[in-house]
Amino acid sequence: MQAAIITEYGGPEVLRIETQEDPQPAANEVLLRVKAAGINRPDVFQRKGNYPAPQGVSNDIPGLEVSGIIKSLGKDVQGLSVGNEVFALLAGGGYATEVCVAAELCIPKPKSISFEEAACFPETLFTVWHNLFQRGNLKEGDKVLIHGGSGGIGSMAIQLAKLFGATVYTTVGSAEKAEFAKQLGADNVINYQEEDFEEVLKDKKINLILDSIGGTYFNKHIQLLEPDGRLIHINAVQGAKVELNLLKMMQKRIWISGSTLRSRDLNFKINLTLEIKNKILPFIESRKLVPAVTQVFPFEEVSAAHLFFDSPEQYGKIALKMYS
Structure with missing residues (x-):
């Protein structure tokens, strides 16, 4: 061979x-x-x-x-x-x-x-299904934030979340990638080069976040999530070590998880x-x-x-x- x-x-x-x-x-x-x-x-x-x-x-x-x-x-x-x-x-x-x-x-x-x-x-489908649905318990009507909406994982996650009745927010790094994510079905696309996603989404009542970034995004996610929200990590390209305010996590009853496949x-x-x-x-x-x-x-x-x-x-x- x-x-x-x-x-x-x-x-x-x-x-x-x-x-x-x-x-x-x-x-x-x-x-x-x-x-x-x-x-x-x-x-x-x-x-x-x-x-x-x-x-x-x-x-x-x-x-x-x-x-x-x-x-x-x-x-x-x-x-x-x-x-x-x-x-x-x-x-x-x-x-x-x-x-x-x-x-x-x-x-x-x-x-x-x-x-x-x-x-x-296989790699993207298995990863998204396990993390977004099995671990994240995505339900019809959920408001979901998916980072990297133009990538392999992100593009699969957008499509699957829409098929199962979620409202999808996503972040991308260019106008071209924003258009691509919209074509996949994303309801709201944020160009992180131009806007702060936390500011844009602060009133959107996010239920579930699929994150591959980590680092400074972590506490923004804690702020954005609704009570009983779910934060699912599949990578940490910006950094794996973060600080967590346990009181805020308890007050919101936030469920934090993650996995590798x-x-x-x-x-x-x-x-x-x-x-x-x-x-x-x-x-x-x-x-x-x-x-x-x-x-x-x-x-x-x-x-x-x-x-x-x-x-x-x-x-x-x-x-x-x-x-x-």
Whole structure:
């Protein structure tokens, strides 16, 4: 197989495509001929040496989501067949022309979506569903603040929140990205380069916040949230250490939580996959939910894809295309 290897930690140029032995599926796994892979922020962190892979997963090959065609089955796999088209969440190794994945994590790819679109679902969809809905208990009528509305997570969160009847507020960094977020369904888009989101939203009675920023945003969120509000953290790019006024938290009965997905065990991911199949797959089949794929790069241009991903112009989702 061909795989994009992190030859050393650093910029996009450290990614090199090399030939490796074909992987062999374990008893509960399938071997996929990868058609496309999605690019995510954790791939960049791994490339820079800041996000090591879990134990038992190669630290040299990034990639947390793929789509493809089942090439072979492990001896214990049931319910799937060679030739099935699927997309799947991985703990790593997705930047390759072949990859093994637990059979229970495979989701059938509807004919209504492309392989590139399918490959850009798992990481963002699983992250948003678990955090916004399972942990954040999003309900119809909630007022939700989603930071980074033009990014992969943000664009998925906007669409899902709207599908389930929420009013969505989001922050972005440019007029172009603001228009993009509006097209996804956001009700109110704040350009943080021009406005303070706390000032804009101080009277909006926010029930739920999905945050990847941390730092100085934390206490703004405590101020904005309504009583019984929920603050859910999925990253902390501005800083992980914050000060919390416990009295204010108690007075408002604010629920603070957060999670990471990659290191969760297989059983957790299997249960999450089943819930997504039951509750979200019909929206995917009807194209009411589609990842906002804005760029597709040939696999051999993986370094260029990462260079673009790192640029301020990037928004939506970027896919690597392995095969025509």
